[in-house]
Amino acid sequence: MEKMIDVELRNIQKKFQNNIVVHDFSLQIEKGEFISFLGPSGCGKTTTLNMIAGFLEPDEGDLLIKGKRMNGVPPYKRELGMVFQTYSLFPHMTVAENIAYGLKLRKQSKAEMQERVQRVLDLVKLPNVADRYPKQLSGGQRQRIAIARALVIEPSLLLLDEPLSNLDAKLREELRDELKRLHQEIGVTTIFVTHDQEEALSLSDRIVVLNHGSVEQIGTPTEIYHNPASEFVHTFIGKTNRLHGVVTKVEGNRMKVQTDKGFVVSALQPAKAVQEGQRVTVFIRPEKIVLSAETAPAGVNQANGQLMMTSFLGAFTECQVQAGGEILDVKVQMLEKLAGVTPGSSVLCQWHEEDVLVMPAEGDRL
Amino acid sequence: MNKRLPVLLLTAPSMIILLGVFLLPMLLMFLLSFENAQESFSFENYLLFVQDPFYVEILWRTIRVSLWTVLTTLVLAFPVAMYMAQATGKMRGIITMLILAPHLISVVIRNFGWVVVLGEGGWINQMLLSLGIIDEPLRLLYNELGVVIGLTDSFIAYMVLAIATSLYAIDPSLSKAASILGASRVRTFFTVTLPLCVPGIFAGVTLVFSLSMSAFVTPALMGGTSVKVLPVIAYEQIMSTLNWPLGAALAFLLLGSTILLVSAFTKIVETKRYKEVFAS
Numbered sequence: 001m002e003k004m005i006d007v008e009l010r011n012i013q014k015k016f017q018n019n020i021v022v023h024d025f026s027l028q029i030e031k032g033e034f035i036s037f038l039g040p041s042g043c044g045k046t047t048t049l050n051m052i053a054g055f056l057e058p059d060e061g062d063l064l065i066k067g068k069r070m071n072g073v074p075p076y077k078r079e080l081g082m083v084f085q086t087y088s089l090f091p092h093m094t095v096a097e098n099i100a101y102g103l104k105l106r107k108q109s110k111a112e113m114q115e116r117v118q119r120v121l122d123l124v125k126l127p128n129v130a131d132r133y134p135k136q137l138s139g140g141q142r143q144r145i146a147i148a149r150a151l152v153i154e155p156s157l158l159l160l161d162e163p164l165s166n167l168d169a170k171l172r173e174e175l176r177d178e179l180k181r182l183h184q185e186i187g188v189t190t191i192f193v194t195h196d197q198e199e200a201l202s203l204s205d206r207i208v209v210l211n212h213g214s215v216e217q218i219g220t221p222t223e224i225y226h227n228p229a230s231e232f233v234h235t236f237i238g239k240t241n242r243l244h245g246v247v248t249k250v251e252g253n254r255m256k257v258q259t260d261k262g263f264v265v266s267a268l269q270p271a272k273a274v275q276e277g278q279r280v281t282v283f284i285r286p287e288k289i290v291l292s293a294e295t296a297p298a299g300v301n302q303a304n305g306q307l308m309m310t311s312f313l314g315a316f317t318e319c320q321v322q323a324g325g326e327i328l329d330v331k332v333q334m335l336e337k338l339a340g341v342t343p344g345s346s347v348l349c350q351w352h353e354e355d356v357l358v359m360p361a362e363g364d365r366l
Numbered sequence: 367m368n369k370r371l372p373v374l375l376l377t378a379p380s381m382i383i384l385l386g387v388f389l390l391p392m393l394l395m396f397l398l399s400f401e402n403a404q405e406s407f408s409f410e411n412y413l414l415f416v417q418d419p420f421y422v423e424i425l426w427r428t429i430r431v432s433l434w435t436v437l438t439t440l441v442l443a444f445p446v447a448m449y450m451a452q453a454t455g456k457m458r459g460i461i462t463m464l465i466l467a468p469h470l471i472s473v474v475i476r477n478f479g480w481v482v483v484l485g486e487g488g489w490i491n492q493m494l495l496s497l498g499i500i501d502e503p504l505r506l507l508y509n510e511l512g513v514v515i516g517l518t519d520s521f522i523a524y525m526v527l528a529i530a531t532s533l534y535a536i537d538p539s540l541s542k543a544a545s546i547l548g549a550s551r552v553r554t555f556f557t558v559t560l561p562l563c564v565p566g567i568f569a570g571v572t573l574v575f576s577l578s579m580s581a582f583v584t585p586a587l588m589g590g591t592s593v594k595v596l597p598v599i600a601y602e603q604i605m606s607t608l609n610w611p612l613g614a615a616l617a618f619l620l621l622g623s624t625i626l627l628v629s630a631f632t633k634i635v636e637t638k639r640y641k642e643v644f645a646s
Contacts, residue, residue: 053546075545088543092561092643101557102547133642153547 004031005067006189007052007157012061014047014213021047023213025061032187036200039210040236045193046161048210052191053159054078066156081150081188082159085166087142089134095121095145096130102153120148123182140171144178151186160192164199172199179203197237201225209233231359234283241289241328243282244361247274256300257282257358261325264300267356279361286331288355291319293341294348298324302350307343310335321349399614411615421599425623428595431510431585432578435517439574440567442518443525447566448559450526451533458530465523477516477587481507484515484588508590516584521577525570532566533559565644568635572628579624596620 007029014022022044029035037045050056052063054075063070070078089098099117108116121127124144134142143163150158160179164172180203183190194200200207201221209216209224209232217229228234235242245259253269257280265282274280291307298304305323317335321328328349332338341347402408414421446465450458468476482488484506491503506512536559544554582597589595594602596616604613 053542055542055545074550075542076548076550078546079548080546082543082546084539084543086537086539088537088539090540090543090558090562092639101544101549105548105553135643149543149547159546 005029006031006033006065007191008062008064009048009052010062010064012048012051012058012063014044014051014056015059021213022051022058025215027208027215027218029189029191031189034183034190034192034203034205036192036194036204036207037210038194038197038200038207038236039216040195042212043210044213045195045210049159049161049191049193052157053080053082079153079155080157080159081153081155083143083146083150083161083163085162087134087139087146087166089142089146089149091134094131094133095126095137098134098145099149099152102149106153116152120152123151123185124148124178139167140175143167143175147179147182151182151188155188158188158190160190162193162195164194164196176202201237209236211236228357231281231283231362234357234359239286239329239331241284241286241326243284243326245280245282247276247278247280247358250274250276254353255358259326263298263303263324263326265356266300266353267358268354270358274358274360280358281361283357283359284328284351284355286318286329287316288351289328289330290350291321291330291332291335291338291341292348292350293338293345295346296348301353301356302348303328305347305349307341307345307347310343321347323349395614396618398611399618401611411612412619414612414615415619424594424596424599425619427510427593428579428597428620429623429627431513431517431593431595432575434510434514435521435578436571436575438514438518439522439525440571443522443529443570446526447529447533450530451536452538462527465526468519469523473520473583474587476519477584480512480516480519480588484512507588508592510589510593512588512590513585513593513595516588517578517581520581520584521574524573524577528570528573529563529566532563532569536562564635564640568632572631575631576624576628579620 005028007027009025009027012022012025013020021042025044025048027035037048039045047056051058052065052070054070054073054077057071065078065080089095090101093101096114096117099120100113103113103116117130118127121130124147126141126144126148129137129141129145134145137145143166146163163179164175167175176199179192183203192200192203201224204221206218206220207224208218211232217224217233219227219229224233225237228237234240243259243261243263243265245257245263245265247255248258249256250269255267255269255274257265257267259265259282267282295304296302303323303326305321305328308320308322308327310320311318312335316331316333319330319332319335321330330349335341399411400407400409402410415425416422446461450461453461483490485491486503486505488506490506491500494500495503506515540558540562541554544558545551549557580597581595582601585593585595586598586601589598597620600613600616600620603609603616607613
């Protein structure tokens with residue numbers, strides 16, 4: 001069976017004065033998909049969401065929802081659900097009235113309204129707050145009600161505009177899981193805007209990484225993480241070590257790089273093929289570097305160094321290792337089990353060649 | 367105790383002044399209002415408002431003119447406040463300045479300005495006459511309309527600022543939320559914006575109403591001899607007729623009716639829901 005396309009953006013472009021904020025954005029979203037727009041502030045993700053919602057009009061390109069062209073259709077005729085960063089519950093209405101707001105506009109009978117309000121309250125696991133006012137609820141509860149209010153009208157599309165950003169860390173995680181559960185339960189097509197890569201990675205079927213108004217990459221979370229299309233995508237999604245160097249040898253699909261600070265790194269040939277003598281940037285994620293107390297001569301994919309600083313974060317410890325003029329970030333599980341390793345001790349850093357990512361150097365950086 | 371003492375000492379000077387120049391004279395005036403021509407205690411002065419249609423009409427006229435002023439300021443101020451609420455900070459500053467600028471000029475001068483504009487030979491009548499829209503000059507002065515125009519000009523700034531302040535406090539994403547849920551702009555205004563600026567409307571209405579009830583200069587200048595309101599009559603009794611007891615009674619009647627109407631209005635506005643939503 002062919003996949004149903006719920007939302008389609010065709011070459012969407014948006015300018016504010018002379019700034020292009022969204023540039024040639026094309027995307028097809030399948031029915032039931034959970035898709036994230038991920039990028040730093042000012043990348044155009046919120047602008048795009050506002051165009052889908054109808055608060056802004058694209059200057060160029062077409063927007064289709066369920067096959068219908070939506071350009072020029074006001075937000076109140078689009079039948080969408082939206083959740084905002086600031087909750088945006090109506091403070092002068094009770095929880096039940098907030099949720100019923102959209103139903104009232106759709107001329108539902110009182111009995112039906114009551115039933116549906118109760119059903120969504122149960123869905124967001126807040127069955128007993130119907131008569132409270134928003135300010136009598138906690139931040140997490142308010143956002144759940146906002147989600148309930150968006151879902152009760154059974155929207156064709158759910159838009160989430162950084163809904164977790166105003167919550168503290170623990171609640172954020174809790175509500176993130178809640179969003180995941182709700183999406184699995186209801187299966188509503190969802191667009192989630194965030195600047196938090198963890199949220200995007202954990203929730204999405206696919207992620208659209210945006211930078212300066214352009215799409216950098218569209219892919220599943222694992223594709224985005226392991227096969228980034230650009231340096232921006234790789235550095236934006238999680239911490240990384242960045243080394244500059246020159247390709248010294250290419251052999252089949254394997255290669256060797258001599259870095260400026262004296263490391264020898266072997267790696268697999270990247271998607272964008274490089275040649276001998278070419279300047280490249282080498283990336284190694286902190287969690288891919290293995291730390292040990294052994295002393296061994298420096299060699300391919302290993303470097304001697306000195307442990308500079310550690311930050312114990314519970315499940316793992318973030319370390320900084322000074323090795324041959326570079327400072328490497330290393331993420332270690334159970335550093336406390338490495339006997340005798342304390343800040344100041346000599347350590348050996350090792351990594352596997354398949355964990356090394358090589359990209360042609362951008363610009364003329366030396 | 368040692369915490370209260372400094373507070374007591376610091377507030378003492380203003381307390382003594384308030385007591386001496388405000389509360390004490392009020393009390394004396396209040397006692398005076400119960401004096402009759404024979405300088406003995408009686409309710410004579412207050413009974414006038416029950417028995418004499420002249421005074422009943424004056425009280426009613428004062429309330430009527432004030433209510434009209436409240437209504438016109440409210441209707442005229444709302445769009446201005448709405449505009450300010452969505453404007454940039456700089457534009458807000460400019461508009462606030464424009465609204466307050468007329469207050470730099472004495473109300474007497476401003477009212478005379480209106481007399482020139484609204485009079486039978488004023489440019490409004492002249493223009494309408496020369497355009498053939500009217501055959502004889504409209505009476506825009508020395509009637510209740512004139513007083514309402516003058517009072518509206520005097521007090522509209524309070525209404526604009528009161529409403530604008532409460533509009534500023536409304537999260538702009540609320541109207542987005544209403545819109546995405548299916549509400550048109552008109553619907554959003556009546557179901558979200560308007561209910562949320564009730565505190566501002568309430569403050570503006572109370573302020574403008576109290577000020578209009580006690581306004582003296584504008585009714586005296588723009589109402590002429592035919593539209594006398596309570597403050598004007600009280601002034602006449604005290605300054606011209608030298609009937610201080612009646613003047614005092616008129617003043618207290620004004621105070622009493624203002625307090626009564628404002629509290630009745632407060633009672634109506636402050637429902638259980640209002641307290642729940644807006645109580646800090």
